[in-house]
Each structure stands twice: as C-alpha cells, then as structure tokens.
Amino acid sequence: MTALLSVQNLSVSFTTYGRTAQVLHNVSLDVPEGAQIALVGESGSGKSVTMKTIMGILPIPPARIEGGAVLFDGRDLLTMPERDRQRLRGTAMSMVFQDPMSSLNPVFTIKDQLGTILKYADRRLGRDRNTRARLARVHEVLAQVRMRDPERVAAAFPVQLSGGMRQRVLIAMALLSEPRLLIADEPGTALDVTTQAQILKLLKDLVRENRLALLMITHNLGVVRETSAYTYVMNKGRIVEHGHTAALFDAPRDAYTRSLIAAVPRLTGREA
Amino acid sequence: MMPVLELRNLTKTFPIKGAFGRRGGTVRAVNDVSLAIANGQIYGLAGESGSGKSTIARMIMGLTVPTSGDILIDGVSILGKQASLAHRQKVQMVFQNPGASLNPRRTVGQSVMVPLSAHSYSGNRAARIGDLLEMVQLPAHFADRYPHELSGGQKQRVAIARALAVEPSLLVLDEPTSALDVSVQAKVIDLLEGLVADLGLTYLFISHDLSLMRNFAQTVGILYLGQIVETGPVASVFADPQHDYTRLLIASVPVISEAEAALRPHIPLINGEIPTAEDLLALRQNSPNPGPNTKEALS
Amino acid sequence: MNHPDAPQQQALSNAWQNWWRFSRNPTAVIGAIIVITSVALAVFAPLIVPFPDHIGAFVDFRNRSQPPSAAHWFGTDNVGRDIFSRVIYALRVSLILPVVVLGIAIPVGVTLGLLAGYFGGWTEIVIMRITDIALAIPPLVMALAVAAVLTPSLTNSMLAIALLWWTWHTRLIYGITRQLRSQEFVEAAETLGASKSHILFREILPNCVSAIAVKTSLDAGFVILIGAALSFLGLGIQPPTPDLGTMVASGASFLPDFWWQSVLPGCAILFVALGFNLLGDGLRDLFDVEDVR
Numbered sequence: 001m002t003a004l005l006s007v008q009n010l011s012v013s014f015t016t017y018g019r020t021a022q023v024l025h026n027v028s029l030d031v032p033e034g035a036q037i038a039l040v041g042e043s044g045s046g047k048s049v050t051m052k053t054i055m056g057i058l059p060i061p062p063a064r065i066e067g068g069a070v071l072f073d074g075r076d077l078l079t080m081p082e083r084d085r086q087r088l089r090g091t092a093m094s095m096v097f098q099d100p101m102s103s104l105n106p107v108f109t110i111k112d113q114l115g116t117i118l119k120y121a122d123r124r125l126g127r128d129r130n131t132r133a134r135l136a137r138v139h140e141v142l143a144q145v146r147m148r149d150p151e152r153v154a155a156a157f158p159v160q161l162s163g164g165m166r167q168r169v170l171i172a173m174a175l176l177s178e179p180r181l182l183i184a185d186e187p188g189t190a191l192d193v194t195t196q197a198q199i200l201k202l203l204k205d206l207v208r209e210n211r212l213a214l215l216m217i218t219h220n221l222g223v224v225r226e227t228s229a230y231t232y233v234m235n236k237g238r239i240v241e242h243g244h245t246a247a248l249f250d251a252p253r254d255a256y257t258r259s260l261i262a263a264v265p266r267l268t269g270r271e272a
Numbered sequence: 273m274m275p276v277l278e279l280r281n282l283t284k285t286f287p288i289k290g291a292f293g294r295r296g297g298t299v300r301a302v303n304d305v306s307l308a309i310a311n312g313q314i315y316g317l318a319g320e321s322g323s324g325k326s327t328i329a330r331m332i333m334g335l336t337v338p339t340s341g342d343i344l345i346d347g348v349s350i351l352g353k354q355a356s357l358a359h360r361q362k363v364q365m366v367f368q369n370p371g372a373s374l375n376p377r378r379t380v381g382q383s384v385m386v387p388l389s390a391h392s393y394s395g396n397r398a399a400r401i402g403d404l405l406e407m408v409q410l411p412a413h414f415a416d417r418y419p420h421e422l423s424g425g426q427k428q429r430v431a432i433a434r435a436l437a438v439e440p441s442l443l444v445l446d447e448p449t450s451a452l453d454v455s456v457q458a459k460v461i462d463l464l465e466g467l468v469a470d471l472g473l474t475y476l477f478i479s480h481d482l483s484l485m486r487n488f489a490q491t492v493g494i495l496y497l498g499q500i501v502e503t504g505p506v507a508s509v510f511a512d513p514q515h516d517y518t519r520l521l522i523a524s525v526p527v528i529s530e531a532e533a534a535l536r537p538h539i540p541l542i543n544g545e546i547p548t549a550e551d552l553l554a555l556r557q558n559s560p561n562p563g564p565n566t567k568e569a570l571s
Numbered sequence: 572m573n574h575p576d577a578p579q580q581q582a583l584s585n586a587w588q589n590w591w592r593f594s595r596n597p598t599a600v601i602g603a604i605i606v607i608t609s610v611a612l613a614v615f616a617p618l619i620v621p622f623p624d625h626i627g628a629f630v631d632f633r634n635r636s637q638p639p640s641a642a643h644w645f646g647t648d649n650v651g652r653d654i655f656s657r658v659i660y661a662l663r664v665s666l667i668l669p670v671v672v673l674g675i676a677i678p679v680g681v682t683l684g685l686l687a688g689y690f691g692g693w694t695e696i697v698i699m700r701i702t703d704i705a706l707a708i709p710p711l712v713m714a715l716a717v718a719a720v721l722t723p724s725l726t727n728s729m730l731a732i733a734l735l736w737w738t739w740h741t742r743l744i745y746g747i748t749r750q751l752r753s754q755e756f757v758e759a760a761e762t763l764g765a766s767k768s769h770i771l772f773r774e775i776l777p778n779c780v781s782a783i784a785v786k787t788s789l790d791a792g793f794v795i796l797i798g799a800a801l802s803f804l805g806l807g808i809q810p811p812t813p814d815l816g817t818m819v820a821s822g823a824s825f826l827p828d829f830w831w832q833s834v835l836p837g838c839a840i841l842f843v844a845l846g847f848n849l850l851g852d853g854l855r856d857l858f859d860v861e862d863v864r
Contacts, residue, residue: 017591042453043424146545163321164548192320193480197524198546219453222483222526249528263458265483267525267532269507333762360764372755377777386773390764434763 002074003030004213005054005093005181010068012049015061023049024237026068031181036207036214038224038245041234042260050234051185051217053078055095056085072181087124090117094174096184096203100166100191104158110169111154114138114176121177141172146202164195168202175206181213189220200226221264225249233257274347275308276442276474277315277332277363282306282341284327284498301327303498304341309442309491314468314475316489316506318482318521324498325478329446332476333365345442361391364435368447370427374419380405380430381415387437404433407470408463425456429463436471444476449484461488482525483532486510494518496549513537516552592857599853602788605846613662620656628811636829646831648822654832657813658839664814665843668729668798669791675733677787680740681779685771687741688748699745705738710797718806725808728801732794743786747779781858788851792844799840815840 012024024046031037041047052058054070056077070077072093077085097103105113118134129137135154142150145168158166167188174182187203188196204227207214216227224231225245232242233254241254252258284302302324309315319325330336332343334350343350350359364387367373374383381401388397402412408429419427428448435443445464449457461484467473477489485492486506493503494517502515513519519537524546527533542551593599617623621644631651639646645654687698710732717731751757752775760774801807802816810817815836822833 017588042455193482194320194520194524194546194549197526198548200526201546220526221454221528225528226526260455261528263455264528265458265461265481265487266529267483267486267510267522267527267535268529269486269510335758335761357764360762365759365762367755367759369755373759375756375760375774375777377780378774382773386760386765386769387763390766390769431759434759438764 003071004033004073005031005215006069006071007050007054008069008071010050010053010070011066012053012058013064013066015064020064022066022237023063024053027234027237027239028068029232029239029242031213031215033180034211034213035230036204036216036228038216038218038228038231039234040218040221040224040231042219044236045234046237047217047219047234048185049237051095051183051215054215055093055183056089090179091121091125091177092179093181093183094177094179096171096174096182096187098186098189100158100163100170103170104166106158109155109157110142110161111135111138114141114154114169114173117173118176125177137176138172141175142169144175144206145169145172147172162195163191164198167191167195167199171199171202171206175210178210179212181215182207183215183217185217186219187216188223189218196223203227221249221261233260273310275344276311276313276346277307277309277476278342278344278347279305279307279328279332280342280344282328282331282343283339284324284331284336285339300498302331302338305495305498305500307493307500307503309474309476311441311474312468312472314477314488314490316477316479316485316492317495318479318485318492319495320480320521322497323495325495326446327498328495329365329444329476329478332363332444334359357391361438362440363442363444364438364440365444365446366428366431366435366448369451370424370431371419371451373431374427376419378418379415380417380419380422383419383430384415384434384437387434391438393438400437404437405430407436407467408433423456424452425460428452428460432460432463432467436467439471440473442474442476444478446478447480448477450479450481457484464488482510482522483527494521510535516556517549520547520549520552593853596853596856598849599857602846602848602850602853605842606850609662609843609846610666612659613666616659616663620653620659622653622656625652625656626660626813636825636832638829639831639835645835646829648818648832649825649829654818654835657818658815658836661813661815661818661836662839662843664725664808664812665795665798665840668725668732669794669847671729672733672736672794673787673790676736676790677740677783680737681744681776681783683737684741684744685748685775688745689752689767689771689775695745698741702738702741702745705735706742708735710735711800714797714801714806715804718801723806723809728798728807732797736790736794739790740783740786743782744779747782748775751775751778781854785851785855785858788847788854792847792851795840795844795847 007027007029010024010027011022013020013022027046027050029037029039039047039050049058053065054077065078072088077088115134115138118137122129138154139150142153147153147165147168153161153165153169161169184203188199191199200223203214206212214227216224218224228245230242231245231248232239233256234240235256241248241252241257248257249261252261282302282305283300285298285300288297288299305328307315317325317328327336331338338351345359345362384401384404385397388400393400401415405412405414410426410429410433414422414426422430448464449460452460464475465488468475477485479485489506491504492506492509493500494509494515496517502509502513502518509518510522513522520539523536523539525536527536539546539552541547542555547555612619620626629652634647634651635649637643637647643653643655645658648654683698687695713735714728714731717727721727757770757774760770765774798807799816799819802814803820805820807816808814818836819833819840822829822836825832
C-alpha cells in the first residue's frame with residue numbers, strides 16, 4: 001500500500017552570503033493514510049526545512065532543492081505545476097501553525113478569517129458555497145474543536161480569546177476543507193502545560209474521528225510518545241533513526257537518539 | 273540558621289486600566305506568598321503563565337515594588353529603600369531568554385565586566401572574567417565574541433558567569449533552560465548543580481517544566497493564581513500530590529516512558545474534555561467528596 | 572551557527588559578511604563613492620585646483636563668462652574666475668557645515684533623548700515638550716531671525732541651524748530608548764547593580780548607533796542644502812570666499828545665457844547632497860537586515 005505522503009531522498013541546500021550549505025541530506029519518510037507519524041529533532045536538525053518543503057513554503061532562493069521527491073497520493077509535489085499545488089495546499093493537506101499569537105490577524109474576527117480561507121479553498125476546488133453556508137461550516141469546525149459557544153467565538157477578535165482557544169482556532173482553520181493529512185508544527189509549544197495537554201488530546205481525538213493522517217513536527221519527546229505511533233528522528237539534516245514509537249524509546253539503536261532520550265528529565269526522578 | 277531568602281506574606285496587586293484612564297479594578301498577581309530557603313538548598317517554584325512566578329522573581333530582584341509583605345535576604349529586609357548595592361551583590365538572576373538578557377552590541381567580556389565595575393571589584397578584572405568563563409566551561413577567548421556568534425547554551429553560560437561575578441549567595445533562575453534544546457538543557461543543568469557544591473550557592477528555581485523540577489529542585493512550591501497551593505519535598509509532592517491543581521499539573525506532563533505515565537494522577541474528564549484548572553477546582557467545591565464516578569480519565 | 576574556535580577566523584567571518592552585504596547594495600556603494608570623492612576633493616583642494624589664485628579676489632575681464640572648455644572645465648564667472656576651482660574650494664565650506672552643526676546637535680540631542688526616554692516622569696515631560704516646540708520652528712526661518720539680529724556670517728548660520736537640529740535626534744533616541752528600557756538586557760544590567768550612566772551610555776547607546784549613523788548621513792545632506800539655501804539668500808559666507816549657494820545666486824542673474832555660472836555650482840550641491848542621502852538610505856537597508864537577524 002503506497003503512503004499518502006512520501007518524502008523520498010530529499011536534499012536541500014541554503015545559500016547565504018555567497019556560501020552554500022547543505023541542510024537536508026537524503027531525507028526520506030512515509031506517512032500512510034490515517035497514520036500518526038512524528039518527526040522529532042532539536043533546533044537546526046532540519047525538521048522545519050523538511051516541513052516547509054512538503055508544504056511548498058520554502059523560500060526558493062536562498063534555498064535550493066538539490067534532489068529527491070515529495071509524493072502526495074503518488075504525485076510529486078516538487079514538479080507539479082503551481083496551480084495544482086495550490087489546490088492541494090490547505091485542502092487535502094493542511095497545516096496547524098505553531099504560534100497562535102502571530103498566526104491570526106488581530107484586526108479581523110475569527111469568522112472573517114476562517115471565512116476567507118474557506119472562500120479561496122472553495123474557489124480552488126471549484127466548489128460553490130454562499131456566505132451563509134460558509135458561516136455554517138465555520139461554526140461546524142469550531143464545534144468540532146470543542147468550542148463551547150462556536151457562534152460567540154466566531155464573532156470574536158483573536159485578542160479576546162485565550163491562548164488555548166486560539167490554538168483550537170488554528171486547528172479549526174486546518175480542518176475547514178476536510179483534509180486527509182494534517183501537519184502539526186510544534187502544537188502547544190507556546191502554551192501552558194495544562195492547556196497543551198488539552199490541545200494534544202483534542203488532536204488525537206480529531207485524528208481518530210476523522211481518520212486523518214497526522215505528521216507531528218516537534219522537539220518534545222513526550223509529545224511524540226503521546227501522539228504518534230511511528231517516529232522519525234532527525235539530526236543535522238539526516239534521518240538518523242526511525243521506528244515504532246514505543247520500541248524506539250525503549251531500545252534506541254542510534255547514538256544520537258540514545259543521548260537525546262537520556263537527556264530528557266524523568267517525572268519519576270533520577271534512576272540509580 | 274538564618275534562611276538565605278525569606279518571603280513573608282508577599283503581595284502584589286496591579287491596577288487594571290478602565291476606560292479613559294480610570295481605575296477599573298485590581299488584579300492580584302501575587303497573593304500572600306510566604307516561603308523560606310535555607311543555605312545550599314534548591315527551591316523550585318512551579319507555575320504556569322499568570323501564576324505570579326515572574327512577578328515574585330522581579331520583586332526579589334528589586335525590579336518591582338511589592339504592595340505588601342516583606343522580602344528578607346540573610347535576615348535583612350530589602351524593602352523600604354531603593355534596592356541597595358549590597359542587595360544587588362547578594363542576589364543575582366539568570367533570565368529566561370539568553371538572547372535577550374545579553375546586550376547584543378557588547379562583547380561577552382564587556383557584559384561580564386558590568387557587575388565587576390558596578391561593584392568596584394578590586395582584583396584583576398580580566399583574570400576574573402577568565403576564571404568565570406572557565407567556571408562555566410567556556411574557553412577564555414570567548415570574551416571577545418558577540419552574543420550573536422554564540423549558541424543558545426553558550427549564551428546562557430555567559431549569563432550564569434555574569435551572575436556569579438560578584439559572588440552572590442542566592443541565584444534566582446527564571447526558566448533558565450526553557451529556550452534551549454533538551455540536550456543543551458541537560459548540560460546547563462549539570463553545570464548549575466555542580467556550582468551549588470563548588471561555590472556554596474542557593475537557588476530559587478522557577479519553571480513550568482515539572483519533569484525538570486522533579487530532578488533539579490529539592491523542595492517545591494506549586495504556584496496557582498498568585499498563591500502557593502502546595503509545598504514540600506519534591507519526591508513526596510510528586511508521588512502523592514494533595515491539591516487538585518498539583519494533580520492536574522503533573523497529569524498534564526507529556527512523558528516518554530510507561531513508568532512515568534503510571535505515576536501521573538488520574539484526572540476526571542468533564543464532558544469528554546480535560547478540565548481547565550478553574551473547572552477542576554469548581555468541581556471540587558461543588559462536590560466535596562468526588563468519587564470515581566466519571567467514565568474516562570486522563571492518563 | 573558558525574563555531575570556528577579561532578577568534579581571528581570569527582572576526583574575519585563577520586567582516587566578510589558585512590562587506591558582502593555592503594558591496595551588494597548599490598545605493599550604499601554609490602553614496603559612499605560620492606561622499607568619499609567629495610571629501611577627498613575638499614581636503615586636497617589646494618593641491619588639485621587648476622587655478623588656485625582664482626579663489627580669492629581676482630579679476631581677468633578678458634576671460635569673463637567663458638563657456639566650459641578644455642582650459643576651464645566649468646567655464647568662468649562674470650569677472651573671469653575659473654568656476655571649477657571655486658566649486659572645489661566651495662566644497663570645503665559646504666562640508667564643514669554638517670560637521671560643525673551635527674557635531675553640536677548630535678551629542679546634545681542624543682543625551683537629552685536618552686534622559687527623557689529612560690527616566691520618564693518630569694524629565695521626559697520637560698525635555699519632550701521643549702523638543703516639540705523647537706520642532707515646530709522651520710530652520711530657515713530661524714536662520715533668518717538670527718541673521719537679522721546678528722550679522723550674516725557662516726558661523727551665525729551654523730549656530731542657527733544647530734540650535735534647532737538637536738531636536739530630531741532627541742526624538743529619535745527617545746523612541747529607541749523607551750523601547751529598549753524594558754528589554755531584558757537593560758533589566759539585567761539594573762539587577763547587576765550598574766549605575767544609571769552606565770546603563771544609558773554603555774548599554775542603551777550602543778544599540779542606537781545604527782540609527783544615529785543612518786540619520787547623520789541623511790542629515791548631512793539636508794544641512795548642506797540648508798546651508799546652500801542660506802548663502803543663496805545672502806545670509807551665509809560673504810564674498811569673495813567661494814560658496815556654492817552664493818555662486819548659484821550671483822549666476823542666476825545671467826541665466827539662461829551664461830547658464831554654467833549658476834547651473835554647475837547647483838549641480839555640485841545636488842551631487843554632494845545626493846551622495847549623503849544615498850549613503851544614508853543604503854546604511855538603513857543594511858541595518859534593517861541586521862536587526863531582522
């Protein structure tokens with residue numbers, strides 16, 4: 001069975017101040033339909049560059065794709081014409097952004113922002129929906145992310161919502177066009193730990209209810225264990241190890257993975 | 273023995289600006305907080321945003337003036353007059369964001385020199401800077417570097433070196449490793465632990481990272497909405513948390529092993545959702561004897 | 572991030588990066604070339620002008636009002652003096668003006684801005700309100716007033732402009748200081764026990780340097796233009812000392828027949844002011860990128 005998303009031997013370089021550096025070396029990973037996959041790495045590991053390449057938001061100069069392919073449903077996103085790519089982005093494949101503070105425009109209401117996104121997604125997909133139907137859909141996704149009063153939230157400005165609620169709005173934004181793949185970029189990193197726990201549980205429930213595939217990009221190993229069945233570990237632009245999450249954590253084979261796991265402080269205190 | 277730091281009924285209220293600059297009420301950021309830290313101890317203050325932990329740190333450092341209550345360093349109150357230079361020598365702080373706490377236009381050496389000049393250090397200052405850098409395991413020639421040339425972990429080491437320059441007795445560590453990668457964090461924490469013994473330091477460690485707290489602090493105080501709701505030796509508080517908020521906090525930590533998952537308390541779900549702290553505490557108030565009556569539980 | 576352990580390598584790497592950015596910014600490079608050329612011409616004027624004795628009181632009525640030629644690149648004026656030589660010499664006056672004016676205005680303005688921005692309260696109110704009032708007075712009008720009270724001369728013109736110029740710097744530095752005041756490194760310095768003057772001049776001021784550099788360069792252009800305007804009105808340096816503004820004024824009565832007497836000194840003013848403006852813009856582009864990083 002072919003994977004929904006398949007990154008194959010992706011290599012990317014960056015050129016700054018006249019000097020070129022390789023940031024991704026032959027990165028390969030698969031996200032099967034309905035699976036929950038994690039891509040974990042520290043800062044500078046290349047996980048953000050990988051994510052941006054998949055979403056097509058990598059700034060092409062100074063970056064350059066040296067080789068490889070990113071297949072979605074069997075079609076290579078890197079060689080696809082931009083118009084087809086646009087149709088996929090935000091619809092079949094959508095992203096939950098990291099920082100709820102800066103990802104929402106402060107001068108527009110939630111329903112304005114979600115409504116606009118929905119309008120353009122519909123246009124790309126050739127769907128016809130009037131304003132009232134769009135608003136209904138906005139309320140629908142807000143209810144899906146467990147907002148207690150979707151109408152009130154829709155009419156609010158971002159500044160009137162708490163951090164946790166804003167993150168739910170970002171998740172709702174990703175669900176608007178019924179995607180098949182959700183890419184979550186460090187969700188909840190900017191939030192308190194209790195709020196983060198709520199958001200992670202929400203993501204897990206949504207993924208299960210809607211049979212979505214989830215690619216979770218994070219530096220937090222605890223989040224990986226909570227949300228993903230299969231993990232890819234990245235270091236210095238390479239995938240150094242991958243495997244089923246529980247097995248990987250219990251018996252890591254690669255030295256970097258081992259040192260990473262050893263560095264995480266345990267809730268149980270120090271073992272002897 | 274005199275505690276190095278003592279907070280007595282410390283309170284800080286902020287006015288809320290209403291319309292047209294009229295006072296719209298007050299918010300109590302810190303509400304009647306008392307604690308004492310003995311010499312050589314590592315005291316951990318755990319809390320989320322809005323708990324008042326940063327306000328407490330700022331009051332101890334003299335950046336904010338308390339509304340009421342007292343702060344004593346080595347038995348001497350630091351309030352009443354402007355924070356004196358002696359106070360500034362005894363208590364130092366390591367800030368959360370290493371990139372922001374070092375002046376981007378000054379070299380490492382110049383930044384570490386600041387406390388030495390301010391306190392009129394009489395010895396050889398260049399040698400002292402070299403010693404301090406060595407103490408935090410950085411090569412001496414880093415003194416000529418600018419902050420943007422250093423990694424996050426290196427910058428934080430410089431901040432620690434600077435804080436230690438005039439030999440304080442108490443270090444306030446405000447989320448010192450939150451902005452760092454986990455592998456770098458481990459090394460910085462190791463460094464800090466080593467310094468306690470080597471230099472006879474006492475730490476007030478402020479963090480929202482409970483796993484880190486469990487491993488680094490000896491005594492912990494759980495801060496919620498400006499009040500300490502639970503306190504005690506870290507092992508017992510984590511093994512058997514009494515207050516609902518502490519239980520929720522520990523239960524929310526994403527962990528990486530089964531053993532840790534088993535340690536987390538069970539939290540009843542409300543409407544299929546993990547409750548917020550307010551909801552959980554309201555639940556307790558409304559039904560003083562909540563039994564295991566909910567279908568699912570968190571963890 | 573680059574981690575070469577040798578400090579020389581690191582320092583070179585920084586210098587390389589700065590040079591690379593600067594050399595790829597056409598505005599900055601062109602501006603720098605113009606400014607450097609002008610300064611060099613002014614400094615070495617006595618050595619390079621073709622007709623050094625035409626600078627002072629000199630007449631040669633046979634050669635008067637000659638158009639530009641191989642002998643006289645800018646032609647001659649109505650008493651026969653070589654305009655090119657006089658223009659080069661006049662550059663000295665034009666370039667001295669920003670040096671003196673800004674030399675007074677910047678220290679005063681920056682200090683007041685730092686004090687107002689950091690201390691707030693009455694200090695801020697008093698300084699900023701005086702600044703507001705001074706900003707409302709146009710420099711040219713002020714110069715006219717000063718000239719009316721005192722005699723018209725170069726010194727008095729510089730005085731008039733300097734009296735008002737510091738206000739722009741105060742406002743700029745005030746804004747930056749207010750922003751930086753709540754930054755962590757300033758708070759860190761406070762907790763470390765640093766004195767107030769240390770915080771103002773050693774912590775905050777270094778972070779203002781890029782803004783001051785940009786503004787100084789742009790200001791230099793403006794001051795040159797205002798100086799030229801004042802001398803055009805007869806309030807600046809008095810003849811027979813060559814001055815660009817005066818040359819434009821005296822040549823104006825001969826337009827359009829002997830156009831070179833007015834237009835070419837005017838082009839020199841344009842050239843120099845443009846150079847400073849381009850350099851300032853280029854520096855601003857450079858520093859913007861640096862801040863984003």
